Amino acid sequence: GQNIDQPTEMTATEGAIVQINCTYQTSGFNGLFWYQQHAGEAPTFLSYNVLDGLEEKGRFSSFLSRSKGYSYLLLKELQMKDSASYLCAVLDSNYQLIWGAGTKLIIKP
Amino acid sequence: DTGVSQDPRHKITKRGQNVTFRCDPISEHNRLYWYRQTLGQGPEFLTYFQNEAQLEKSRLLSDRFSAERPKGSFSTLEIQRTEQGDSAMYLCASSPRLETPETQYFGPGTRLLVL
Secondary structure, X not given: OOEEEOOOEEEEEOOOOEEEEXXXXXXXXXXXXXXXXXXXXXXXXXXEEOOXXXXXXXXXXXXXXXXXXXXXXXXXXOOHHHXXXXXXXXXXXXXXXXXXXXXXXXXXX | OOOOEXXXXXXXXXXXXXXXXXXXXXXXXOEEEEEEEOOOOOOEEEEEEEOOEEEEEOOOOOOOEEXXXXXXXXXXXXXXXXXXXXXXXXXXXXXXOOOOOOOOEEOOOEEEEEO
């Protein structure tokens, strides 16, 4: 079966750095997405990785290791508005997005 | 174009009633997806269209659910004889087929509550 695992909840302090991990087992791989979702709102696109390595975009970076079936999202200089759920999703061999359950990130002052 | 829109944003209905939701994708996007999301879970795929053709339908989608995209533009999702278990957020997303990555852009969702 297809499976995506990420921690249910994480807590971090404003101004700090946090790393949200995602491991996956899917039938095929055509890229991995990270989305941010604030409570009661729709997911918004953050990043996409299809090759191994680190992609940096401002305060957010995403890393991929295809051989390990592993990705992480790194958030730097945390702000209160970063409190949200972060969803990891893999595009499988049928180009269907398989979603994780999301990691709820709580930022404390 | 300001993005994907969905209507209504909220719907409360009684068990056994039919409901219909509408999604207007970003105008140049030819792929349209429907998802269902419950609290604490990621989106669950329901179905998707490429232009007006419905190419994939989740086996989780019972006969009470039907979706259309008659002219390859907006789409409707109908749930017949609603059940309390249908209460969820229904999300629509669209993507341009030839863009890499083929990013899906989501609408604000329709929150359904079945009493």
